[in-house]
Every structure is written in C-alpha cells, then in structure tokens.
Amino acid sequence: MADGLTIGQAAAYVGVTIKTVRHYHRLGLVAEPERDGSGYRRYRSGELFRLVQVRTLAAAGVPLGEIGDLLDADPRTFAATLDDVHHQLTERIEDLIARRDRLHRLDHGDRALLPDRACAVLDGLAGLGFAPDYVAVQREALVLARALVPEIFHNFLTRLERALDDPESVELTKRAWDARSWEPDDPRIEELASALAGKLLADRTLLAMPAGLGNQSDAASRYALVNHHREDQSPSIARLNMLVEADLRAAGITVPHP
Structure with a gap:
C-alpha cells in the first residue's frame, strides 16, 4: 500500500x-x-x-x-457553478418525468392523444350503451378537433358532456347513429335533423364560432374535416349533417362552408 x-x-x-x-x-x-x-x-x-x-x-x-x-476555481466560483449544475439537473429531471408521463399515457390508450376530460366523455358514452364503433368515431373526432381546430375543442367537449346528461339528447344521438342504415331520401332523416338542430340551438353559446376563426383561410376546411368525419362512409349521415347545418344557418348560427 x-x-x-x-x-x-x-x-x-x-x-x-x-x-x-x-x-x-x-x-x-x-x-x-x-x-x-x-x-x-x-x-x-x-x-x-x-x-x-x-x-x-x-x-x-x-x-x-x-x-x-x-x-x-476559487470556492465562490465553485459554489456558483454547482448551483448552475443543480438547475440544469432539475430541468433534466423535469423533462424525464414529462417523458415518463407521456409513456404512461401511451400505455393507457386514449390518454396518449386526449386530455383526461375527453377520456371521461368517451367513458361516459360507453357507459350509456353507445356502440363501440360509435365511441371509436367520436374518439377520432375528438383527436381531430383538438389537433385541427383547438379553438372549438372546449365547446365541443362541453356540448358532449351536456348531451350525456340529457336522456333525450342521448336517444337522439343513438337514432342518428342508427340512421347509417337508412336510405338517404328516408323522410325520417329530415325529422331527425330538425330535432338534433333544435337540441343544439337550446344553448347557442356553445355554437358560437371563436372570434377570428372565420377570417382564417383554412378554417372552414379544418372545421369540415372534423364535423364531417367519416360521413363519406354513409350517404344518409352526410345528408343528416347537411340538413342539421342548414337548420343552424337558418337560425343565424355561423357554420363554416367547406
């Protein structure tokens, strides 16, 4: 030694x-x-x-x-440098925690792409007996809305939350989903569109377009991608949505034209 x-x-x-x-x-x-x-x-x-x-x-x-x-270095410089290193390490730790949380959300399906509030809405739809394929379409629509038109995402969620608390809205929505199998010229579609528009018009504040959205050149396209999601797979749903939007416009609601 x-x-x-x-x-x-x-x-x-x-x-x-x-x-x-x-x-x-x-x-x-x-x-x-x-x-x-x-x-x-x-x-x-x-x-x-x-x-x-x-x-x-x-x-x-x-x-x-x-x-x-x-x-x-002298003791003062040494101490100051260590403080800076401590700050950098804290930032790295926070970044790693954020990454860990994102990985955790990936392990939990919807939470990888949507906030907890939106996931609660999807859970509520399933709990009310909506078909899994309907819940899947709504999941896609929520993801698209959050990404493409974040300006309306809050109102979109609020409308869904209030609809879940209204038995009549729940039944109308289920009928609208069943309308996929109807013929596009089925007279029931007009009746259903009028009822759906009436429900939406019951709370006009949630239908108001955010200030400035209409002035954006691509706003209508982004809105249409969300509001008309998947309707290309069902002509009857496309006609139903068209009639609902027409009723809303007739009532003075601004609905962007794609």
Whole structure:
C-alpha cells in the first residue's frame, strides 16, 4: 500500500473503469502518476482524491470539459457553478418525468392523444350503451378537433358532456347513429335533423364560432374535416349533417362552408 495502487485498483476503488481513468488523463483532469521502479504507475492519495472529485462531478452531470476549470476555481466560483449544475439537473429531471408521463399515457390508450376530460366523455358514452364503433368515431373526432381546430375543442367537449346528461339528447344521438342504415331520401332523416338542430340551438353559446376563426383561410376546411368525419362512409349521415347545418344557418348560427 505504501507504493500506491495500480490503475486497475484505483479505478475499482473509485468506481470507474480503467478506460475512464485513462480518458481523464487524456483530458488533463487527473495528472498521471509517476512510474515506480517496475515501470508501473502507482496512484497515491493525491491522485485518488482527484479521481474521486472528477468522478463525482461527472456523475452529477457536470460536462467533462468544465470539470478541470471547476476544480481549479476559487470556492465562490465553485459554489456558483454547482448551483448552475443543480438547475440544469432539475430541468433534466423535469423533462424525464414529462417523458415518463407521456409513456404512461401511451400505455393507457386514449390518454396518449386526449386530455383526461375527453377520456371521461368517451367513458361516459360507453357507459350509456353507445356502440363501440360509435365511441371509436367520436374518439377520432375528438383527436381531430383538438389537433385541427383547438379553438372549438372546449365547446365541443362541453356540448358532449351536456348531451350525456340529457336522456333525450342521448336517444337522439343513438337514432342518428342508427340512421347509417337508412336510405338517404328516408323522410325520417329530415325529422331527425330538425330535432338534433333544435337540441343544439337550446344553448347557442356553445355554437358560437371563436372570434377570428372565420377570417382564417383554412378554417372552414379544418372545421369540415372534423364535423364531417367519416360521413363519406354513409350517404344518409352526410345528408343528416347537411340538413342539421342548414337548420343552424337558418337560425343565424355561423357554420363554416367547406
């Protein structure tokens, strides 16, 4: 022990690899000890202390390129630099926590793409007996609304939430979904469109377009992509939506034309 430690022993005691110790030497972070009579470099307490300092700072996130100056700095500079490193580490931790939470949401289906409030709406639809394919279409519509027209997303959710609390709205919505199998010229479609429009007009505040949305050149296209989602798969639903929008416009509601 009086002759010091070999590089392998020093690395093991400090908790790094021999390759890492040599890397520290190349960077000038730790001076290479003198060789003994046998030609081996022997690490004594001074070199070991420096190795421990470098290893500790590196593990704490201090860039290797800054460690040398930091260890040679005065106490005030050393303390200020450590405070900065602490701040950087805190930001990294917060970023990692956010990434972890996003991964957690990916493990929970809808929560990867929608806020908890929207997921609660989808759970409510399923709880009221809506068919899984209807819930799936609403899920897609919510995702599209949030991405394409975030200006109306809050009102969109509120309308759905209030509809879930209204048995008549629930029954009308189920009838509208059943209308997929009707012929486009079925007279029941006009009656259903009038009833649906009447329900929507019961709370006009939720139908108001946000200020400025109408002045955006692509607003109508974005709105149409959401409001007419999947209707290309059912001509009767396309006609139902057209009639509902016509009734709303006739009542003075602004509905963007695609």
